[in-house]
Amino acid sequence: MSWLDALLRWFDEHGRKYFWRFSNDWYVTIVAEIMLVRTRATTVERVLKDFLARFPTPRDLCNASDEDVVPFFKRLGLIKRSSWVRKIVCTILEKYGGSIPCSEEDLEELPGIGRYLKNVILTKLCSIPRPFVDTNVLRVLSRYLGRDLDVDSAERWLSENVPPNLLYKTNLALMDVGAVLCLPREPRCSSCPLRDWCRYAEQCS
DNA sequence: ATCCTGACTA
Protein backbone atom coordinates (compact mmCIF):
# COMPACT_ATOMS: atom_id res chain seq x y z
CA MET A 1 0.00 0.00 0.00
CA SER A 2 1.54 3.28 -1.13
CA TRP A 3 0.67 6.73 0.24
CA LEU A 4 -1.16 7.39 -3.02
CA ASP A 5 -3.26 4.23 -2.76
CA ALA A 6 -4.15 5.05 0.83
CA LEU A 7 -5.06 8.62 -0.06
CA LEU A 8 -7.25 7.71 -3.04
CA ARG A 9 -8.95 4.94 -1.11
CA TRP A 10 -9.78 7.43 1.65
CA PHE A 11 -11.10 9.84 -0.96
CA ASP A 12 -13.43 7.23 -2.46
CA GLU A 13 -14.94 6.69 0.96
CA HIS A 14 -14.80 10.12 2.60
CA GLY A 15 -14.28 12.61 -0.24
CA ARG A 16 -16.80 15.42 -0.40
CA LYS A 17 -19.49 15.00 -3.05
CA TYR A 18 -20.02 18.63 -4.07
CA PHE A 19 -22.21 18.64 -7.14
CA TRP A 20 -19.93 20.90 -9.19
CA ARG A 21 -17.23 18.24 -9.01
CA PHE A 22 -19.43 15.99 -11.14
CA SER A 23 -20.21 18.63 -13.77
CA ASN A 24 -18.12 19.11 -16.88
CA ASP A 25 -20.18 22.13 -17.91
CA TRP A 26 -17.91 25.14 -18.29
CA TYR A 27 -20.51 27.57 -17.01
CA VAL A 28 -21.15 25.67 -13.79
CA THR A 29 -17.43 25.15 -13.33
CA ILE A 30 -16.51 28.81 -13.83
CA VAL A 31 -19.16 30.13 -11.47
CA ALA A 32 -18.34 27.50 -8.85
CA GLU A 33 -14.60 28.06 -8.97
CA ILE A 34 -14.90 31.83 -8.75
CA MET A 35 -17.21 31.45 -5.76
CA LEU A 36 -14.77 29.05 -4.12
CA VAL A 37 -11.94 31.60 -4.00
CA ARG A 38 -11.08 31.96 -0.31
CA THR A 39 -14.60 30.76 0.52
CA ARG A 40 -15.69 27.59 2.25
CA ALA A 41 -17.18 24.96 -0.04
CA THR A 42 -20.14 24.32 2.26
CA THR A 43 -21.04 28.01 2.05
CA VAL A 44 -20.67 28.06 -1.73
CA GLU A 45 -22.93 25.04 -2.08
CA ARG A 46 -26.01 26.93 -0.92
CA VAL A 47 -25.34 30.17 -2.79
CA LEU A 48 -24.41 28.43 -6.03
CA LYS A 49 -27.72 26.56 -6.20
CA ASP A 50 -29.62 29.84 -5.82
CA PHE A 51 -27.35 31.50 -8.37
CA LEU A 52 -27.92 28.82 -11.00
CA ALA A 53 -31.67 29.00 -10.41
CA ARG A 54 -31.56 32.75 -11.05
CA PHE A 55 -29.11 32.54 -13.99
CA PRO A 56 -29.63 29.06 -15.50
CA THR A 57 -27.56 29.65 -18.64
CA PRO A 58 -24.47 31.71 -19.47
CA ARG A 59 -26.66 33.95 -21.63
CA ASP A 60 -28.91 34.68 -18.65
CA LEU A 61 -25.90 35.84 -16.66
CA CYS A 62 -24.37 37.84 -19.49
CA ASN A 63 -27.66 39.63 -20.21
CA ALA A 64 -27.99 40.58 -16.54
CA SER A 65 -26.17 43.47 -14.88
CA ASP A 66 -23.53 43.51 -12.19
CA GLU A 67 -26.17 44.81 -9.77
CA ASP A 68 -28.18 41.63 -10.32
CA VAL A 69 -25.17 39.54 -9.39
CA VAL A 70 -23.90 41.49 -6.39
CA PRO A 71 -26.48 40.12 -3.88
CA PHE A 72 -25.17 36.59 -4.35
CA PHE A 73 -21.61 37.65 -3.60
CA LYS A 74 -22.79 39.76 -0.68
CA ARG A 75 -23.47 36.41 0.93
CA LEU A 76 -19.92 35.23 0.21
CA GLY A 77 -17.71 38.28 0.53
CA LEU A 78 -15.08 39.47 -1.97
CA ILE A 79 -17.80 41.33 -3.89
CA LYS A 80 -15.55 42.21 -6.82
CA ARG A 81 -16.03 38.65 -7.99
CA SER A 82 -19.56 39.54 -9.11
CA SER A 83 -18.18 41.63 -11.98
CA TRP A 84 -15.39 39.15 -12.68
CA VAL A 85 -17.70 36.17 -13.18
CA ARG A 86 -20.00 38.10 -15.48
CA LYS A 87 -17.05 39.43 -17.50
CA ILE A 88 -15.63 35.93 -17.86
CA VAL A 89 -18.92 34.42 -19.01
CA CYS A 90 -19.64 37.24 -21.48
CA THR A 91 -16.13 36.99 -22.91
CA ILE A 92 -16.48 33.25 -23.45
CA LEU A 93 -19.82 33.75 -25.17
CA GLU A 94 -18.84 36.67 -27.37
CA LYS A 95 -15.13 36.27 -28.01
CA TYR A 96 -14.71 32.48 -27.88
CA GLY A 97 -18.03 31.40 -29.41
CA GLY A 98 -19.43 29.85 -26.24
CA SER A 99 -16.63 27.39 -25.54
CA ILE A 100 -13.88 27.66 -22.99
CA PRO A 101 -10.47 28.78 -24.36
CA CYS A 102 -7.80 26.25 -23.48
CA SER A 103 -4.64 28.24 -24.07
CA GLU A 104 -2.84 29.53 -21.01
CA GLU A 105 -2.54 33.01 -22.50
CA ASP A 106 -6.29 33.32 -23.15
CA LEU A 107 -7.17 32.03 -19.69
CA GLU A 108 -4.77 34.40 -17.95
CA GLU A 109 -6.44 37.37 -19.62
CA LEU A 110 -9.75 36.59 -17.92
CA PRO A 111 -10.36 38.62 -14.75
CA GLY A 112 -10.23 36.66 -11.52
CA ILE A 113 -8.40 33.72 -13.06
CA GLY A 114 -4.87 33.39 -11.74
CA ARG A 115 -2.41 30.60 -11.44
CA TYR A 116 -4.56 28.30 -9.32
CA LEU A 117 -7.86 28.66 -11.21
CA LYS A 118 -6.07 28.40 -14.56
CA ASN A 119 -4.71 25.01 -13.55
CA VAL A 120 -8.13 23.89 -12.32
CA ILE A 121 -9.75 24.89 -15.60
CA LEU A 122 -7.07 23.24 -17.73
CA THR A 123 -7.58 20.04 -15.74
CA LYS A 124 -11.38 19.99 -15.56
CA LEU A 125 -12.46 21.59 -18.83
CA CYS A 126 -9.50 21.05 -21.16
CA SER A 127 -8.34 17.53 -20.21
CA ILE A 128 -4.85 18.88 -19.55
CA PRO A 129 -3.92 17.54 -16.10
CA ARG A 130 -2.17 20.15 -13.94
CA PRO A 131 -1.43 20.33 -10.23
CA PHE A 132 -3.38 23.07 -8.48
CA VAL A 133 -2.08 24.21 -5.13
CA ASP A 134 -4.32 26.07 -2.73
CA THR A 135 -3.68 26.80 0.94
CA ASN A 136 -4.97 23.37 1.93
CA VAL A 137 -2.71 21.45 -0.44
CA LEU A 138 0.26 23.61 0.53
CA ARG A 139 -0.29 22.91 4.23
CA VAL A 140 -0.85 19.17 3.75
CA LEU A 141 2.21 18.66 1.56
CA SER A 142 4.40 20.86 3.77
CA ARG A 143 3.52 18.76 6.79
CA TYR A 144 3.78 15.52 4.85
CA LEU A 145 7.28 16.30 3.60
CA GLY A 146 8.40 18.01 6.79
CA ARG A 147 9.48 21.27 5.19
CA ASP A 148 7.78 24.52 4.22
CA LEU A 149 6.95 24.46 0.55
CA ASP A 150 6.08 27.31 -1.79
CA VAL A 151 3.59 26.92 -4.63
CA ASP A 152 6.34 26.27 -7.18
CA SER A 153 7.89 23.39 -5.28
CA ALA A 154 4.49 21.94 -4.35
CA GLU A 155 3.40 21.89 -8.00
CA ARG A 156 6.72 20.34 -8.99
CA TRP A 157 6.45 17.67 -6.30
CA LEU A 158 2.95 16.71 -7.44
CA SER A 159 4.02 16.54 -11.07
CA GLU A 160 6.95 14.31 -10.20
CA ASN A 161 5.17 12.03 -7.75
CA VAL A 162 1.66 11.56 -9.16
CA PRO A 163 0.83 9.97 -12.54
CA PRO A 164 -1.01 12.47 -14.76
CA ASN A 165 -4.15 10.33 -14.97
CA LEU A 166 -4.46 10.41 -11.17
CA LEU A 167 -3.50 14.05 -10.69
CA TYR A 168 -7.00 15.49 -10.55
CA LYS A 169 -8.32 12.94 -8.09
CA THR A 170 -5.19 13.23 -5.97
CA ASN A 171 -5.50 17.00 -5.87
CA LEU A 172 -9.11 16.83 -4.72
CA ALA A 173 -8.16 14.23 -2.13
CA LEU A 174 -5.40 16.45 -0.72
CA MET A 175 -7.82 19.37 -0.55
CA ASP A 176 -10.37 17.28 1.35
CA VAL A 177 -7.71 15.95 3.71
CA GLY A 178 -6.70 19.55 4.38
CA ALA A 179 -10.29 20.64 4.95
CA VAL A 180 -11.41 17.70 7.08
CA LEU A 181 -8.34 16.22 8.83
CA CYS A 182 -5.15 18.18 8.32
CA LEU A 183 -6.57 21.30 9.93
CA PRO A 184 -4.40 24.37 10.52
CA ARG A 185 -4.69 24.27 14.31
CA GLU A 186 -5.71 20.84 15.60
CA PRO A 187 -5.07 18.28 12.87
CA ARG A 188 -6.64 14.87 13.33
CA CYS A 189 -3.57 12.85 12.47
CA SER A 190 -4.89 9.59 13.91
CA SER A 191 -7.62 9.50 11.24
CA CYS A 192 -5.38 10.57 8.36
CA PRO A 193 -4.75 8.13 5.52
CA LEU A 194 -1.24 9.58 5.14
CA ARG A 195 -0.15 9.16 8.76
CA ASP A 196 2.17 6.22 8.05
CA TRP A 197 4.26 8.33 5.64
CA CYS A 198 3.81 11.80 7.10
CA ARG A 199 6.71 13.59 8.78
CA TYR A 200 4.33 15.73 10.80
CA ALA A 201 2.33 12.78 12.13
CA GLU A 202 5.33 11.64 14.18
CA GLN A 203 4.98 14.65 16.48
CA CYS A 204 1.20 14.90 16.25
CA SER A 205 -1.04 14.03 19.18
C1' DA B 1 -9.54 35.62 16.66
C1' DT B 2 -8.67 32.53 12.67
C1' DC B 3 -9.51 30.50 8.36
C1' DC B 4 -11.81 29.55 3.80
C1' DT B 5 -10.41 25.37 -3.26
C1' DG B 6 -6.69 33.34 -4.51
C1' DA B 7 -6.30 37.23 -7.33
C1' DC B 8 -5.48 41.94 -7.90
C1' DT B 9 -3.21 46.35 -7.17
C1' DA B 10 0.45 49.39 -6.02
Add this chain to the structure above:
DNA sequence: TAGTCGGGAT
Protein backbone atom coordinates in the same frame (compact mmCIF):
# COMPACT_ATOMS: atom_id res chain seq x y z
C1' DT C 1 6.53 41.62 -2.14
C1' DA C 2 2.96 43.33 0.92
C1' DG C 3 -1.61 44.99 1.51
C1' DT C 4 -6.33 44.34 0.48
C1' DC C 5 -10.74 42.32 -0.46
C1' DG C 6 -15.08 40.00 2.95
C1' DG C 7 -18.99 37.55 4.84
C1' DG C 8 -19.63 33.42 7.31
C1' DA C 9 -18.38 29.30 9.98
C1' DT C 10 -15.76 27.59 14.01
